[in-house]
Amino acid sequence: MPKPASATAPPDAEPVSSPRRDRADGPAQADELHIIGRRNLKYEHLAKATGGTKYTADLKLPRLCFGRLLRSPYPHARVLHVDTRKAEAMPGVFAVISGADLPERYGIMPSSQDETAFAIDKVRYVGEAVAAVAAVDELTAEQACNAIEVLYEPLPAIMSIDEALDPEKPRIHEDQGGEGNIHKEVHLEFESPEVGFAEADHVREDEFFFEGNTHAPMENHAVIAQYELHGKLTVWSSTQTPHYVHRELSKALSMPTAQIRIIAPPSGGAFGGKSEMFSHEVAAAALARKAGRPVLIELSREEVFYCHRGRHPVRMRIKTGVRKDGSITAMHFQSWLDGGAYGSYGVATTYYTGALNTMPYKVPRYAFDGVRVFTNKPPCGPKRGHGTVQPRFAIECQLDKIAEDLGLDPVGMRMRNAVDPMSGTVNGLRITSCAVRDTLRAASQRTDFQARFRKLPFGTGIGLASSVYMSGAGLPIYWNPMPHSGAMVKIDRGGGVAIYCGTTDIGQDSDSMLAYIVSEVLGVDPIDVRVCSGDTDLTPVDLGSYSSRVTFMAGNAARQAAEKLRDLLLDVASERLETPRERLRLGGRRIYNRDDTDRAIDFIEAVQAAEARFGTLAAAGSYTPPKLGGKYKGSGVGPSPAYSFTTAVAEVSVDLETFELHVDKVTIAHDCGRAINPMIVEGQIEGSAYMGYGEAVMEEQVFRKGLHKKPSLLEYKIPTILETPALESIIVEGPDAEGPFGAKEAGEGPLSPVIPAIANAVYDAVGVRFDATPITSDRIMRALDRAKREGRIAEPAALAG
Amino acid sequence: MLRLTPFTYVTPASVAEAVQLRKQYGDEAAYMGGGTDLLPNIKHRLAEPKFVIGLRSLREMQSIVREESGGLRLGGSVRLSQLEHSPLVRNEYPALADAAAVISSPQVRRVGTLGGNICLDVRCNYYNQSEHWRRAVGFCMKKDSEICRVAPGSDRCWAVSSADTVPVLLAHGAQVAVFGPAGERLLPLEELYRDDGLVPMALQPDEVVAAVRLPPPNGLRVVYSKLRIRMSFDFPLVGAATGLALDVDGMVRQSRIFLTAVASLPMRVRAAEELLIGRPLTDELIRAAGDQVFRSTHPMDNTEGSIPHRKRMARVYVERALRDFARANPDA
């Protein structure tokens, strides 16, 4: 269906800043590139568009049987007894397993080994897995689950941050974290913020709340496990981190990784929600081993809500000092994260709510206090923009207030504070390429922001915000000195090129990215390239599709591998063409003299000559980030080899009678270094903006009576195409010296400024601040009623109620 | 995945045979139009019929025909998308086409039927959930338990009538042709509904809603407005059908106001209707009618959205409709 209200920059639109010269590497001029920067077709686009793509649950294996998990109906209870005998005796049931079968603890963070495949002593949220069944069909598996008898002793449930901070309340984990239900505390201070507050002309303190929300990928999680007689286990799973699942599954099953193969089939979306191992993956493997048959487990949508690992609800308090001209002198940022029942990535999330707050504006003195608590809800974890979306909402809303306090233009104030390229932050982050000012300029000019801000009629408004994100975490989840990404490239005698890389394409088009980069280096067409990704047996390790790391890291690894082969081809071509290597170029399936392009040999000819000379044409490349980050505890979270920058402008209107909020348009300017394929970058920008829009106005993962209030896509609101604002993406290019062909990230960064831009626009429209998400009609109604009662806004006729 | 429980699907050749089959299978059987309400309910284990009697392909229930009175007869198996697009409906009962068009999504409208919408089970967000979820929160009076989770002290069920077309049909004064073992009977549609979430319909289990009969509008204009969070998929959080006929001198001759999604039945706001009769549509009168709507509306916290906002929107929608009528009749 065509988008009714979406406008992207026309295909031939000029990038806002013209590409600068690559400093360190590569073909210097864009006009020498054949593939990079063009709107090439996506890898295997027709299969996706026509339904041909086979997702995990589409795979068929002989003798496949069906697994199902029994889940806890209590938010917090002791598990006194699990009796599976009745279930085991049922006809059609092949295997039943429960906590005692899989006692090994695991967890994605080495410091949070707090989960088991099934609850053993306690259940800690409604939906936690307690046992599992494999049976001849799903219905039998369901009946067998109902036949499992579990004796619970209910315990009081902890359902809020405040309850969790109360040391008098019962503890959810006896052996994790600190006092009460505190999971993690972080306290960092850089350059004495007190001094900065003393120097300030104006100090503001505000409190914000960001509601939790979830990823809601189209594809529900699914897994198939097959245990072969020779003792090897193969697991197909809709995951975005096959390498981490590999490691965790080995631990949970007490089985060497060498015997386990994880395959990540094409994924129907993930957004961070499939970036660690889940109970159903362990269950499928253990059931397959016990049943001697392959087992499929396909989660229901409700179960996906229980897997969660989504956006943490975060309460935030910020104190910011500024001079009269708007320059920031100091910031003290405090966050309280509602973590749910387990650690998941939460330690990292906690740090992330503080780590990137020293960008994209200079904060010379900074303090951060973060606290994550356990509650009896599905565990929170990483969602697109991991841990940085909530503080970005708070900071950008506060800056809007500060600009108003000081009578400053919000764009100018941001310009004044913007960080510079080739600089650093007070908390030890290295900044290389940086076009944040270009994004501010582009987005505000395109929307005529300054001419319209505070000048629109009551009920309509415009708001702006900027942000920063990483192009890959500088450190892996578990400490190790090995590469973060590896790729192999092989060239067939017929000219076909195969790439093997541990990446997972979760819809962000990492397969396409690999194909473009390798095609560019070898001078072939992307159609000549086959990508084999996400298979721990066949592909070198890539850490996974998270923290927007794949283009930067796997792109560099693939580029390096391809360049090794290119060098061999150039050796033979240089000889044949009697031309020095430096003058040779690859493109259009030829190797040619750049000064005399008719002097060329065909790619296939060069390949065959090279194979005859050097043997099989295969090479590996890898990428390890440079050493980054400060020297304090916690400095590992935040460093990245490069940062992307974004500015978003939202235009809104509020119906003053129904209090419905319409976001009419979102314009996003994003600095992605270089767009490997502008069409895909725009897709990522639009997808991010759409997701941010949903989080701003309707999404909320909320609980009632100890359990998820709305675990379905009917009740949990994510926007449809009909509400989605018109979206305009502006790609700002400022190539990064270390990124592949200058590229940085585009998959996550564009999300976070959209939410505060909308909140700021709503204030511009109706003169009332919304310091908590989501901004629903009900909240707008209450706020306008209050403002009217207190005489803060004049009473438009329509507001009488 | 959520799966259906196994059942046998039978396709009778006539309404009479359908009723006969229903009698034969007894309470193990259920009628089905498009199944867009029944099938999710089976997946949630709210119903587990062993036999499902399909009504959707019954020719005699599929047509929209002109009646001698000048009104329309709409077959019970007419699809929502047909109502949405039929020129007859669009021209003569535009609010009905509007109401059909705001039901769920295009896919659901292509299979969902008018009869199914009329017989749509009342809804509650403690009830329309999976078996696991209901077990976790505690089963309720409507199925498997004794107490109401929304109003634990109450001795009744407050599940919400949520159909979009019904308030419009009622505002038009529709009659319904019900086919049972004794043949067809005709009754006002209003009499089909009861203010009771447990037994929301005065329909015998073996009776089929064969057709709806709409009287000619005779100057009655109806406007339907619906509150929902998204522009597709979402059930009404409140829906208002405001029907009005004006005299030549601009006095209100006839008024009918029905709200959906605020009570266990499509709620008629008689107090507001009576206020309007015989008076010209002044701003004050419109406000007074809006006040009545606001005061008569008592939604419970068992749908999405908030109670205060839903109440307020009931008023806004009725007032907006009345203002539209007033504008269209400058004499008034």
Ligand SMILES: Cc1cc2nc3c(=O)[nH]c(=O)nc-3n(C[C@H](O)[C@H](O)[C@H](O)COP(=O)(O)OP(=O)(O)OC[C@H]3O[C@@H](n4cnc5c(N)ncnc54)[C@H](O)[C@@H]3O)c2cc1C
């Ligand atoms: C995601 C989703 C969103 C929805 N949103 C809306 C909405 O916004 N507004 C709305 O009004 N509805 C909504 N619905 C409900 C439903 O789609 C419609 O009400 C539809 O009209 C039901 O018609 P059906 O033929 O599919 O009903 P069925 O599921 O076939 O039947 C519903 C009930 O009526 C009985 N029945 C059906 N036909 C007859 C008959 N002729 N005589 C006697 N009994 C009969 C059945 O036994 C069953 O109990 C939604 C459904 C879904 C799944």
Ligand code: SF4
């Ligand atoms: S209103 Fe009460 S009894 Fe009725 S379905 Fe809801 S919780 Fe159950």
